[in-house]
Amino acid sequence: MLRLEKISKSFEQRGTVLDKLDLTIEEGDSIAVTGPSGSGKTTLMNIIGLLDRPDSGNLIFQGESILDLNPGESARHRNKNIGFIFQDHLLLPHLTVKENIMLPLFATSVSAEEYDSKTGYAENLMERVGIKSIADKYPFRISGGEAQRATLVRALINKPLLLLADEPTGSLDAKNADLLGNLLVEMNLEYKITLIAATHSFDLAAKLKQHMKLENGKLVK
Numbered sequence: 001m002l003r004l005e006k007i008s009k010s011f012e013q014r015g016t017v018l019d020k021l022d023l024t025i026e027e028g029d030s031i032a033v034t035g036p037s038g039s040g041k042t043t044l045m046n047i048i049g050l051l052d053r054p055d056s057g058n059l060i061f062q063g064e065s066i067l068d069l070n071p072g073e074s075a076r077h078r079n080k081n082i083g084f085i086f087q088d089h090l091l092l093p094h095l096t097v098k099e100n101i102m103l104p105l106f107a108t109s110v111s112a113e114e115y116d117s118k119t120g121y122a123e124n125l126m127e128r129v130g131i132k133s134i135a136d137k138y139p140f141r142i143s144g145g146e147a148q149r150a151t152l153v154r155a156l157i158n159k160p161l162l163l164l165a166d167e168p169t170g171s172l173d174a175k176n177a178d179l180l181g182n183l184l185v186e187m188n189l190e191y192k193i194t195l196i197a198a199t200h201s202f203d204l205a206a207k208l209k210q211h212m213k214l215e216n217g218k219l220v221k
């Protein structure tokens with residue numbers, strides 16, 4: 001479903017970060033990317049999510065080259081196909097948990113019917129990840145583990161094909177990290193959402209089907 005061909009990226013102060021990196025990902029796969037701090041994991045995730053551009057190389061999503069999309073098309077591709085989870089939950093403080101979760105729907109125009117069906121979907125997912133009781137709370141009233149589970153539901157609300165998780169358990173204690181890791185795996189298996197997680201956690205990496213290391217700008221087994 002996703003192919004990276006000879007992706008290179010360098011930054012002026014740092015030099016080459018990604019060096020003709022190749023990666024092929026099948027639909028429904030789950031891949032952990034590990035590597036030391038500064039090895040380029042976030043850079044790679046941002047390129048896959050079209051949040052950043054490589055200097056050269058090709059990015060093929062479901063058979064289509066997506067690097068030459070215009071900004072509007074890129075945004076549509078992201079909103080429709082990709083869910084993001086970052087280390088810090090990035091929930092908006094002035095919206096409740098449930099409002100935060102429903103937010104991605106407003107990036108596209110949704111019919112009342114679609115909104116209702118997504119509301120039901122959100123409620124099921126919230127129940128599933130154990131945050132239904134906090135749906136009407138504001139983010140500052142909930143724990144980090146709950147916030148990260150809310151972020152997971154928000155990332156899934158548009159039923160993306162690909163879930164990109166950059167250090168999703170990095171700010172969680174061991175128990176919550178384990179819980180979130182298990183939920184990521186369950187979502188990958190049940191909904192066939194392809195999962196790429198960049199992480200320092202070998203516990204999380206061990207839960208996924210593949211484990212790749214980012215070394216000298218390339219991914220190695």
Ligand SMILES: Nc1ncnc2c1ncn2[C@@H]1O[C@H](COP(=O)(O)OP(=O)(O)OP(=O)(O)O)[C@@H](O)[C@H]1O
Binds near residue numbers: 040044
């Ligand atoms: N926008 C930028 N401008 C300049 N340098 C950057 C930029 N983004 C990343 N870098 C540099 O590229 C290198 C790779 O950074 P990146 O954030 O991808 O690493 P990482 O593997 O995600 O690290 P960590 O494990 O700490 O999250 C680092 O040396 C970083 O300083």
Ligand SMILES: [Mg+2]
Binds near residue numbers: 041042043166167
């Ligand atoms: Mg990073």
